[in-house]
Amino acid sequence: MDINQRGIEAMQKGEFEEAATLFSEAIEKNPNNPISYINFGNLLSAVNEPEKALKFYEKAIEINEDSATAYYGAGNVYFNQENYDEAKNMYEKALKKGLDQGDLHFMLGMCLFNLGQNRLALPYFQRAVELNENDSDAKFQYGLCLAQLELIDEALVQFEEVIELDEQHADAFYNIGVAYAFKENSEKAIEMLNKALEIQPDHMLAGHALKIMNGNMEK
Template sequence: MDYLEKGIQYMQDQEYEEAAKQFTQAIEEKPEEPLGYINFGNLLMHMNDLERAARFFEKAIELDESAATAYYGLGNVYYEQGEYAKAMAPFQQAIQYGLEESDAYYMLGLTLLYQEQFKPAMPYLLRATELTPEDEEKMFQYGLCLAQLDMIDEAITTFHRVLELNESHSDAHYNLGVSALFKEEAHLALDHFNKALTIQPDHILASHAKAKVEEALSGHNEE
């Protein structure tokens, strides 16, 4: 087992100090090899030392401008700092240089989603769900994106897929309720808001929406 393998093992065991020693050894042994810097950057990300992590990823890119995982790491640094516009380019470069992984597409999609660029976000979130169809959170975010684009029927189908993966996903029920209101199906909406509140009694949005629907139905019945 070489220094990198040992370091990764220590990192997985949350023995960060030992991991740092191994990655330092790897860098000293092969200073022109980007993997040592990438792994040290990942370690610093785990330790929430974002500024130093960025420097390690940048050094890896300096050594190999096609180091896809270094771009991905740098994108994550900017994302964690809330710099979504800045995070886009590294995520795009990670994909461009061959990182055909669900997380790369998902993170690029999220950076666009959080900038309310829903239409550009959609294909990336879709690709993320295609690569990992069992990931409920990626499926959910894709559903939110569809809803923002007023693709209500597609959003409903997607939120139902989320519930197939996790029947206790309160936010999926809440968003199905909102979607039902768009289709003027008040009783169905109420059913989903009730389910959301059964799963998560402190779901404020569902509670507020339920009260509004009940008020509207009550007024309608009085007429």
Template sequence: MTEIDQGIQYMKEGKLEEAAQYFTDAIEQDPKNPVHYINFGNLLLHMKDYQRAERFYLKGTELDQEAATAYYGLGNVYFEQDEFEKAKKSFQKAINLGLEEADPYFMLGMTFLYDEQFKLSLPYLQRASELNPDDADVQFQYGLALAQTQQLDRAKEVFNQVLEIQEVHSDAHYNLGVISLFEENIDQAIVHFDKALEIQPDHLLAGNGKKQIEIMLEDNQ
């Protein structure tokens, strides 16, 4: 195991001080290698030390202007601080440099989603869902974007796919309940709200949705 691999292993084990020391030693021994700065940036990002993480990622890009993972790291730094415009540019740069993985597409889509640019989020979340079809969170966020853009039939399909991956997904059931209300299928909506509450008894939205249905049914009697 190389020194840098050992540092990553320490990170996975939660031994952050040991990881920091290994990455520091690696930089001292090979200060021209951008990978060491990127790995230290990843550690600092994990520790929520965003200012220092940004500096290390930027150093990585200075040493290698095509270091896609450095730009991906920068995107995460900016995303965590709600600097969505900077995050978009960084994630897009990582993709343009060939980081053809689900994560940068997913995070770029999430940045648009958090910035309430729902239509712009769709192609990136769709691509992430294609690259990582078995990830419930990726599929769920894609379903949300579809629902936000009123593509309810497709959103319904995706939320059902989420439940195939993760049967106990309260938010997927809640959103299927909301779609059922739009379809005027009250019985199905109640089934989904009940399922969401069974999985997560304190699910406020599902509880409120069920209560509104009960009030509506009482008024119609």
């Protein structure tokens, strides 16, 4: 097993000092291998050293400007700092360099969603779901994006698939309830909101929506 792989295994086990030693050794042995810098960047991101992580990703890109995963790693750093414009820029470069993974499309969608560009975010969430049909997070965000664009029936399909994957997903039940309220199916809306509160009793949005729904039913 090569040094980088041993470092990745150590990192996955939470043995960060061991991983750092191995990645340092890999860089020392082959200073022109961008993979070692990317791995070290990932490690620094994992231990909450974002600025140092960026330097390693930048070094990887300096060695090989086609290092797609370096752009992706840098994008994650910027995203976690809520610098969505710069994160989007990095993710788009990763995509351009050939990285076609569900997580990348999901993160690009999240950037655009956070920037209020829901219509542009939509195809990225759709692609993320296509690439990983069992990703409940991607389905949920895709559903939210559809709902924001008032594509309620399409959003419902996604939220219902989320609860098939995760029957304890209170936010999905809440959003199904809101969708049914929008469709003026009060009985179904109340049922779904109650389900959200059953799973998460302190779900404030569901509690508030339920009060409104019950108030309307009493009129």
